[in-house]
Amino acid sequence: MTSEFDAPAKINLCLHVLGRRADGYHDLCMLMQKVSLADRISIALRDEPGVEVVCPGVPLAQGEQNIAGRAALAVLAAAGSNRGARIHVDKQIPVAAGLGGGSSDAATVLVGLNRMLGGPLSFDGLLGAGARLGADVPFFVYGRSAWAAGIGDHLRPAGPLPAVWYVLVNPGFAVSTAWVYGNLRLTSPVDVAKLPEFFDSPQDLAALLHNDLEQVTIGRYPQIAAIKEQLVALGALGALMSGSGPTVFGLFDDEALADAACATLKRRSQWRVFKVRPLEDFSPSSRPTC
Ligand SMILES: C[C@@](CO)(OP(=O)(O)O)[C@H](O)COP(=O)(O)OP(=O)(O)OC[C@H]1O[C@@H](n2ccc(N)nc2=O)[C@H](O)[C@@H]1O
Ligand SMILES: Nc1ncnc2c1ncn2[C@@H]1O[C@H](COP(=O)(O)OP(=O)(O)O)[C@@H](O)[C@H]1O
Numbered sequence: 586m587t588s589e590f591d592a593p594a595k596i597n598l599c600l601h602v603l604g605r606r607a608d609g610y611h612d613l614c615m616l617m618q619k620v621s622l623a624d625r626i627s628i629a630l631r632d633e634p635g636v637e638v639v640c641p642g643v644p645l646a647q648g649e650q651n652i653a654g655r656a657a658l659a660v661l662a663a664a665g666s667n668r669g670a671r672i673h674v675d676k677q678i679p680v681a682a683g684l685g686g687g688s689s690d691a692a693t694v695l696v697g698l699n700r701m702l703g704g705p706l707s708f709d710g711l712l713g714a715g716a717r718l719g720a721d722v723p724f725f726v727y728g729r730s731a732w733a734a735g736i737g738d739h740l741r742p743a744g745p746l747p748a749v750w751y752v753l754v755n756p757g758f759a760v761s762t763a764w765v766y767g768n769l770r771l772t773s774p775v776d777v778a779k780l781p782e783f784f785d786s787p788q789d790l791a792a793l794l795h796n797d798l799e800q801v802t803i804g805r806y807p808q809i810a811a812i813k814e815q816l817v818a819l820g821a822l823g824a825l826m827s828g829s830g831p832t833v834f835g836l837f838d839d840e841a842l843a844d845a846a847c848a849t850l851k852r853r854s855q856w857r858v859f860k861v862r863p864l865e866d867f868s869p870s871s872r873p874t875c
Contacts, residue, residue: 592693594684625675681759683828692725765829787838791823802830819846
């Protein structure tokens with residue numbers, strides 16, 4: 586049997602770094618949301634042990650080097666299964682882009698393969714297995730928009746967020762998350778208690794936009810600041826780099842303006858440009874194909 590799943594991208598509506606931990610990771614406060622740009626993943630169980638991962642057209646590791654392969658091995662081990670899996674990833678999310686594509690692929694394989702094997706892992710077990718794969722993986726297991734604390738793995742639900750359109754602009758080069766955190770200069774941390782919890786309008790949400798990692802990535806790649814300026818000039822209520830970058834999103838309250846901004850940016854540049862909607866409540870859906 587083969588099952589198919591969507592693995593959506595995320596954006597960080599805010600990302601505050603609160604401090605550096607003894608293990609080198611950073612404590613964060615983030616508001617995270619999934620969006621409608623997604624990789625398409627199919628998972629097939631096979632009788633031989635081991636995991637094969639193929640991502641046609643994208644130079645990503647196969648098998649256990651790929652984070653989706655490590656996720657599959659975790660579920661097979663939890664099930665005590667001697668079987669293996671073949672995972673096909675139709676990569677739509679730009680790689681090393683600040684959009685969490687690898688983390689989403691991993692979470693989707695955790696949840697999807699767990700379901701295919703009769704649920705050896707509980708929801709908490711899936712969150713724990715996700716945290717062992719990467720700091721952002723639990724968010725993608727979680728299902729809905731969330732405030733993330735700790736290294737990104739302590740999650741609580743966000744209140745309803747306004748219906749908006751985002752225009753994602755990816756300038757086409759990769760940025761290493763480890764490099765960005767490694768070059769971060771810590772500033773005095775935000776008072777988390779003062780961050781707003783409720784957003785009645787797109788303008789309220791635009792007022793939240795903030796990313797402490799921009800100083801590092803924009804310092805090295807000033808074109809990211811130029812993308813932000815262009816999005817605002819084209820009618821975005823605000824624009825922000827997502828995660829460690831380099832992708833920027835513009836927040837629009839008007840779909841026609843978002844469409845026009847996409848068309849203009851595609852005409853003007855070689856950037857990858859996507860209009861997406863927020864996914865308010867998303868859990869990987871299974872669609873058996875045979
Ligand atoms: C910046 C964020 C924002 O959502 O996303 P991306 O830009 O990667 O999508 C995340 O914090 C990225 O999470 P993730 O990509 O899962 O991180 P990991 O694989 O666990 O770690 C990659 C590298 O980032 C550093 N790291 C990660 C998370 C964190 N809270 N502090 C860190 O210092 C680690 O030291 C590690 O070297
Ligand atoms: N399935 C996968 N999809 C994307 N990247 C992967 C995958 N498996 C391993 N990787 C590695 O993870 C790194 C981070 O990729 P990605 O998750 O796209 O970045 P980001 O978290 O910045 O959005 C890449 O450099 C890539 O080599």
